Amino acid sequence: MPELPEVENVRATLAELVVGRTIKAVDIGVPKMIRGIEADQFATDLTNETFVAIRRRGKFLLLDTTNYTILSHLRMEGKYRLAPQTEARTKHTHIVFQLTDEDELRYLDVRKFGTMELVARGDEGSTRAIQKLGPEPFGDDFQLAAFKAALARSTRGIKNVLLDQKAVVGLGNIYVDEVCFQAQVHPTKASNSLTAAEVTRLYDVTRSILTEAVRLGGSTIRTYVNSQGKIGNYQDKLLVYGHKGEPCPHCGSLIEKIQYHGRGTHYCPSCQPK
Numbered sequence: 001m002p003e004l005p006e007v008e009n010v011r012a013t014l015a016e017l018v019v020g021r022t023i024k025a026v027d028i029g030v031p032k033m034i035r036g037i038e039a040d041q042f043a044t045d046l047t048n049e050t051f052v053a054i055r056r057r058g059k060f061l062l063l064d065t066t067n068y069t070i071l072s073h074l075r076m077e078g079k080y081r082l083a084p085q086t087e088a089r090t091k092h093t094h095i096v097f098q099l100t101d102e103d104e105l106r107y108l109d110v111r112k113f114g115t116m117e118l119v120a121r122g123d124e125g126s127t128r129a130i131q132k133l134g135p136e137p138f139g140d141d142f143q144l145a146a147f148k149a150a151l152a153r154s155t156r157g158i159k160n161v162l163l164d165q166k167a168v169v170g171l172g173n174i175y176v177d178e179v180c181f182q183a184q185v186h187p188t189k190a191s192n193s194l195t196a197a198e199v200t201r202l203y204d205v206t207r208s209i210l211t212e213a214v215r216l217g218g219s220t221i222r223t224y225v226n227s228q229g230k231i232g233n234y235q236d237k238l239l240v241y242g243h244k245g246e247p248c249p250h251c252g253s254l255i256e257k258i259q260y261h262g263r264g265t266h267y268c269p270s271c272q273p274k
Ligand SMILES: [Zn+2]
Pocket: 248, 249, 250, 251, 252, 253, 268, 269, 270, 271, 272
């Protein structure tokens, strides 16, 4: 599943590929992927629109056109690909933006979990999905005091609190394990029981890990590749995720993997005592 760094990589690549290009027609093979309006209306509204910017909020891609913003969520396996219109479409191609030149932007999704929604340009804040999101993990949006307050409000395990995108956006199952490890916090420890020092470490490493992961283009785990087929390189930096049974890089204890609320969870029992 792409997490924030991977979506940011897709965003940057899509911006290079489609900004300035105009949509001639939209083909929708799986109407249920279009949310909020009828698929036919989605296609009609976007005809003759030009892509003007590609933004991101949390794990949503925001494709701005002349008059609209497409909110695109890749979920498990969604991918964009630019291809010549003459090239045969593969069977997992479900939504296609034909461009006025010789190319088309294809949305592929093996599991069809991805979604697209259309709002007036820049009006994504009117959607429930965006309203629910916490601050971005970069810049002034992300403040320690607000993060502390959010964590103090929950008795749930810190991993779950960090995954729900309210205290901060951008952490999925891979990066949250890395954040807890580098902050030396046990992933199932109750959020409201964390010390001020632990919260500060979580805050600092969330920022640093996601910044570094974005810089490296994200991690390549299973099927993720960006729109140009480029892979990310952060997977080589992962210290606990995918390292069950291997020595902890800090203390040499063996990394453990448990199931926590249905998610594989990696941690060092010595560095992250409960
Ligand atoms: Zn350790």
